[in-house]
Amino acid sequence: MNQDSSAVEGLGGVVEDLASDRQAFPVPWGKVMMWIFLLSDTFIFSCFLTGYMHVRISTTAQWPNPSEVFALTVGGAHIPLLLIAVMTMILITSSGTMAMAVNFGYQRDRRKTALLMLATAALGVSFVGMQAFEWTKLIGEGVRPWGNPMGAAQFGSAFFMITGFHGLHVSAGVIYLCVVAYRVWNGFYDRKGTYETVEVAGLYWHFVDLVWVFIFAFFYLW
């Protein structure tokens, strides 16, 4: 890999990186591949959210008020969107622990990296658990993909599709993190000589949090 032209910054650097007859992106290939996968995932989630926007604009029925639908009654107090707020905070906490795991990975601190990754996975499991609780609650209230008692029939299909696909991403991420944490723990990356896999796993996990930021804004708050 020719390192010379990576000294050039800015637009000139873009031309140097892409036009020279050499590796275009001077980062580990796993990172570039993960970014391209996440780019494709961005398009999938954007299509879901755009589809949701379209059915919400075009329906003549009243759209159920998410603030009411997702409210919880705790100790007699009626708090709007409580569970979703807790889920959001859990996902942000897990993003923070993941960022710290990546940091300790580059410091070659095996123990802290593995423990922080397992903490991230545990937070992910609790997120999916709360989502399962939320699904159960809504299904019990009669929400189905083809209709619901609160208003526009499209609410159910958009809800199950978007949160279900996101929950699937979180579940896959938990498995991914556990596998990488196990390999950190048994010294696989010390023998390999690099902890970049931890950063690549981190990219995936932060993306799951990123998607939730958009779902939270457009589906739950709008």
Next chain:
Amino acid sequence: MQTNTTPASTSATAAGHQQHPVRVYLYIWALLFVLSAFSYMVDYFQLQGALRWTLIIVFMLLKAGFIVAIFMHMAWERLALKFAILVPPLCLLVLIGLMAIEGSHTFVTRLAAFVR
């Protein structure tokens, strides 16, 4: 911002990996909590209309920006990688624009056909 990140980006790419001070992560972590609390407050206090939508979008974009730039290290990557990943999603704006127009059209035709 640009002048601060330039030396870091050179060292990061030369070493092939990303290592930054812990306090940067802790600061952004705290900021994400505050921004999330603000977006929840928008709903809790039942702000409505243009104010609600503006605040939701602003907090959303700030959170997304910090996650991508700091947690996903995009701020320290070379410009060629930033362009390759961040420019293609812009074409989604065309899809969103078209679907908003189409959705409004469907809504009007449904009103004309069903609601008499």
